[in-house]
Amino acid sequence: MAGKTLYDKIWDAHVVRTYDDGTALIYIDRHLVHEVTSPQAFEGLQLAGRKLWRRDANVAVSDHNVPTVDQRNVTDPIARLQLETLKANCGLHRITHFDVGDPRQGIVHVMGPEQGLSLPGMTIVCGDSHTSTNGALGALAFGIGTSEVEHVLATQCLVLRKAANMRVRFDGVPSTGVGAKDLVLALIGKIGTAGATGHSIEYAGSAIERMTLAERMTVCNMSIEAGARAGMVAVDDTTLSYLEGRPYAPKGALWQQAVASWRDLHSDTDAHFDREVVVDAALLAPQVTWGTSPEMVVPVTGRVPDAAAEADPVRREGLRHALAYMDLKPGTAITDIAIDKVFIGSCTNSRLEDLRAAAAVIRGRQRAANVRQVLVVPGSGLVKQQAEAEGLDRVFRDAGFEWRDPGCSMCLGMNPDQLAPGERCAATSNRNFEGRQGRGSRTHLVSPAMAAAAAIAGHFVDIRNWN
C-alpha cells in the first residue's frame, strides 16, 4: 500500500465519521473569527437556539474594517456596527477577542501563527479564503463561508469531501532579490488561477526547506490564487524553533509530547500525489503582475503582453479587457511602468521579515516625486512593536513613507485606505482584481523589496541590479 501524504495524515486524524455519499464529518481544532464573515453565523446560532460547541477552540480578532490611523475612530457607522457586533458576540459567548488597542490585534492570518494558536497537525478554519497561510506550520488550514462558520460554532465539525493531492516543488537557490512572493507568483503564472482547483497543495523542495516560516506563510497564503483551498509545508526544525515559546504553544512536558507527534507530519517517501509541478527557483527573476488576475504575471525583465498574440478567443478577450482596465500598452517594458502609490502590507507580506526586506532596499533614500503615498502597514501590533524596536519605522519615515497601525488596510479597501479611480499601485497583497483597492484602482502585485524599490525609483526596477 502506498504511503500517505501530509494532507492524508491530517485528514485521516480528523475523520469523525464517513457518509455513504463519499463526504466525511471532519473535526476542527481551531476556528479563527473576524468581524466580516461572522455576524450572520452568530445570529443563526442564536435564532436556532443552539449553543457554542467548544469555546476555547475559537479566537477572534478585528481586522478588515479597522482604520490604520487613529484605530478607535471608526467614522463609518456601518463598519463600526460590524466591529461592535463582533465584540458583543465574543462577550456573549466568552470567546477570546483581540480588539483594537490590544497589541495582539492584527490581520487574522498573521495573528494566529504569531500567538501559537495555529499548530502543526491541526485543522484550522476561518471565514476567509487566505486561511491557507496557516498551512506553513504543517496544518490543514482553509477558508470557509458563513454557513460553515455557523456549522463550526455549533458542532466543531464540517462536512467535507476530500481534495486530491498536489505537490509543488521549488528546487534550487533563488538569486538575491528573489523571494517567496516571486516564487508563488511564478507558480500562479505557470499553472493559472484555476490550476490547483480541487487539490490540496504541499510545497516542498530545497528552496522551501531553506525558507523561514514567514516566507513559507507568504507562499501558502497565495494557494487560493492558484485555485487550491489549502497549501501546506511539512514540519521541520524551522517549524519547531518558530513555535517554541509562543504564548499559546504547549510548554514543558506537553511541548515534548507535541514535538514527538509533530515529527511525523511530512509525506511518506512512497506517498502518491495526483499531480506534481516542479519550478526551478534558481531561474526566476522578481515577478510583477500587469493585469487583473494574479496569473497575469511576468518577470520584471519582461514586457506587457499583446492580446493579439493570443490564439484562444475567450482568453484574448480577457487580455484585451485587462489591458484596457490597467491602461497599459502591449510591449511596454515592465520597468517603464510609473506608479502613483505603494502599499506594503496584507496577510501575504506584513510580517517582520517582510518589513526588514523593504527597509533594507530603501535605507537613506527618498520616495520619488511622482509617488504620492507609500503605506507601510504591519500585520499586527506585535510586529509593529518589534519593527520599531529595530528602528524600521524611522527608516520608512525618513524615506517619506507612512508608518501605520495594523489591519488589512489597502488590500481590499473596506476601511479608509483606498486608491482613487485610475491610480496605479505597487502592492504586496494578493489580489489585483478590478476595483479591489478602490473603484477603478490599478494594482500590480510584487514582493516587499520590489514595492519599496518602486517607491524610491517611481517605477518598477529589477532589484537584482539596482542600487
Add this chain to the structure above:
Amino acid sequence: MQPFTQCTGIVVPIDRPNVDTDAIIPKQFLKSIKRSGFGPNLFDTWRYLDEGVAGADCSSRPLNPEFVLNQPRYRGASILLGRDNFGCGSSREHAPWALLDFGIRVVVAPSFADIFYNNSAKNGLLLVTLDAAVIDGLFRAVLASPGYQLAIDLATQTVTTPTGEAHQFAIDAAIKHRLLNGLDDIGLTLQDAELIRAFESERQRVAPWLFC
C-alpha cells in the same frame, strides 16, 4: 433553509465568463451584519451609474440602461443564465444571499467556482450545470424572445424550454437531497453529537496540548 423543488420563471442572461463574487456583490456591502437586504446591490457596479454606498437607499440612484437586469423585458426574473466559471473569487456567502434576495432561485451555467457552489447549496440557491453548447442555444433563445421562461424541476433533474424540449442535468446526490427537503446541515450533524463527543475525548487523550 428553504426547500427547492421546482421553479418556472423569466430568464435573465449575463453574457460573460468568470463573473466573480466581487462583481456579484462589491466589498462595501459586506459590512452589513444581516443575511438579507443585499438584493438592491446585486451587481451594483454594473447596475448603477454612480458609486454604491452601503446602507444608502437605491431607489433614486441612476440606473445603467445597458445592463440586462435593468431592461424591462427581464423584470421579475428568477432564473439567471451565465457563462463559464460563474462565482469565482472571494469566499463571501453574500453572493448567493444577494442573488436570492433579488429573487433569483436558479443559476444555469456551463461551470461554477468551488466555494460559490457550496455556499449556494447551503442557502437553497440551485445551480444547474449544462453543456456549453446547450447554454449557447439558451442564450440565443432568450435574446430572441422577450418574456422567455424556463421550467426547472429538481426531482427529475430537468430544464424544460417553452417548446417542451427537456435538458437533463447532473447534481451531487447529497446536495439534491438537502435542497429538496430544505434540510438544515447543522441539525443533521448534531444527530451525530455523541460521535463528535467521543472523537473529542479521544483527541484530548492523544493530543492534550490542543485542549488547554
